[in-house]
Amino acid sequence: MEVKGRVSNSPSTIVQSDDEMDLRRGPWTVDEDLALINYIANHGEGRWNSLARSAGLKRTGKSCRLRWLNYLRPDVRRGNITLEEQLLILELHGRWGNRWSKIAQYLPGRTDNEIKNYWRTRVQKHAKQLKCDVNSKQFKDAMRYLWMPRLVERIQAAAATTAAAAVRSPTASASATTTITTNNNITYNYSNNNNLNNSFEVHSGDMMLSPAIMNNNFGGSQSYTPENSSTGASSDSFGTQVSPVSELAQDYYNNVTVSNSNSHNNPNPDYYQQAQDQLSFLDCITSPSGLFSQQLDFHSMEPNTPWIQSNGDTSNGFWNVENMLLFQQLTDNI
DNA sequence: AAATCCCGCAACCGCCTGCCA
DNA sequence: ATGGCAGGCGGTTGCGGGATT
Structure with missing residues (x-):
C-alpha cells in the first residue's frame, strides 16, 4: 500500500x-x-x-x-480528474469560490480535499504562468472564455467520436444532443445541428448555470448568448464595457450571431460551440467582459507553459501553437 | 548513476458553527 | 445565556517520487 x-x-x-x-x-x-x-x-x-x-x-x-x-470510504473515487469534472470544478468555483465541500457535493466520490488540491496544483499553476492572480478578473475571464470552452470542445469531440457511428446510420437525426451528467444534479447539454443553432447548457437541478448567470444572478433561467453578452447586456452581466475586437474576430462573431438570433425556438444559441467544425478560438476571444481591454500579458508569459503545446495534446493545457499565434496576432491589433 | 528540483497529495492545524446540557 | 464538545471546513505543510540536470 x-x-x-x-x-x-x-x-x-x-x-x-x-x-x-x-x-x-x-x-x-x-x-x-x-x-x-x-x-x-x-x-x-x-x-x-x-x-x-x-x-x-x-x-x-x-x-x-x-x-x-x-x-x-468505499465510494471514494481516485485517479485523474476527468474533463467533465474539470469543467464542473471551474464552473462551480466561479459560483462559489473556495467552497470545496460544496463543490465536492456535485462530484460524487471526489473529496473536498482532492478538489482543493486540484485547484491549487493545476489551476493556480496556470495563473502563476500567466503572471496574474488566480482571483483576478483577467484570470477568471481566461478560465471562462478560454479554458472552459476548450474543455467543452474536447468533451464534445470525444462525444462526437462516440456518436459518429450513429450519425452515419441511415436513421440518424440531422441534429444531435450530447448530454453529460456528471452527478445527481448537474447536467451538461450540448446540442448541435446543421444550422449552427447549437446550445450549451449547464443545469444544476432546476437551475441552469451559465457564465452570464454566474456573473449576474443565479436564479434565472437564462441562456448565455452573443446577444445578451458582448453586445447587449454586457454591462449588466459583467460590469464592463465591450472590448474592441479585431475585424477578423468580429466578422466571425457577427456571422454566428446572425445565424443564432433568428428564432425564439432556439433560445440558447451556442456561445461555446458556435461552429462545430470551426470553433476553437476566435469565438472565445470575443469576451464580453473585456478580457482584451485588460490584456493578460501573454507576451511575457513563460515559455513552455502547459497552456501552449505543440503536440496537440491539451490534457493539461488548452492552447496549441496555432491558437497562440492567432491570439498574439489579434491582440496586437487591439 | 547521483544529485537536485519540482510537483502532487495525504495529513495536520486552526477556526468556525451547531448542538446540547 | 453560556460553556463545552463534536464535527466541518479551508488553509497549510512537507514527504515521496518522478523528472530533470
Whole structure:
C-alpha cells in the first residue's frame, strides 16, 4: 500500500496529548486502516473521538474522520480528474469560490480535499504562468472564455467520436444532443445541428448555470448568448464595457450571431460551440467582459507553459501553437 | 548513476458553527 | 445565556517520487 503524505516528525510519531494518552500522527498503517474499516463496518461512523478510542486507534477523532472520508470510504473515487469534472470544478468555483465541500457535493466520490488540491496544483499553476492572480478578473475571464470552452470542445469531440457511428446510420437525426451528467444534479447539454443553432447548457437541478448567470444572478433561467453578452447586456452581466475586437474576430462573431438570433425556438444559441467544425478560438476571444481591454500579458508569459503545446495534446493545457499565434496576432491589433 | 528540483497529495492545524446540557 | 464538545471546513505543510540536470 502506498504510504505517502505529511509526516510531522517521522512516520508513526507518538505524541503526548493533554490527557497523557499516546497519539499517533503521520501516515496511516495498513493495520490502522483495517481497524478503522472494520470498526465502521460494525458500528457505523460518527462520534469520531469515541470511535477512535473504541477502535483501539491511537489517533485523534479528526484524524480518523479525515482518513475515512478522504481515503477509506468505499465510494471514494481516485485517479485523474476527468474533463467533465474539470469543467464542473471551474464552473462551480466561479459560483462559489473556495467552497470545496460544496463543490465536492456535485462530484460524487471526489473529496473536498482532492478538489482543493486540484485547484491549487493545476489551476493556480496556470495563473502563476500567466503572471496574474488566480482571483483576478483577467484570470477568471481566461478560465471562462478560454479554458472552459476548450474543455467543452474536447468533451464534445470525444462525444462526437462516440456518436459518429450513429450519425452515419441511415436513421440518424440531422441534429444531435450530447448530454453529460456528471452527478445527481448537474447536467451538461450540448446540442448541435446543421444550422449552427447549437446550445450549451449547464443545469444544476432546476437551475441552469451559465457564465452570464454566474456573473449576474443565479436564479434565472437564462441562456448565455452573443446577444445578451458582448453586445447587449454586457454591462449588466459583467460590469464592463465591450472590448474592441479585431475585424477578423468580429466578422466571425457577427456571422454566428446572425445565424443564432433568428428564432425564439432556439433560445440558447451556442456561445461555446458556435461552429462545430470551426470553433476553437476566435469565438472565445470575443469576451464580453473585456478580457482584451485588460490584456493578460501573454507576451511575457513563460515559455513552455502547459497552456501552449505543440503536440496537440491539451490534457493539461488548452492552447496549441496555432491558437497562440492567432491570439498574439489579434491582440496586437487591439 | 547521483544529485537536485519540482510537483502532487495525504495529513495536520486552526477556526468556525451547531448542538446540547 | 453560556460553556463545552463534536464535527466541518479551508488553509497549510512537507514527504515521496518522478523528472530533470
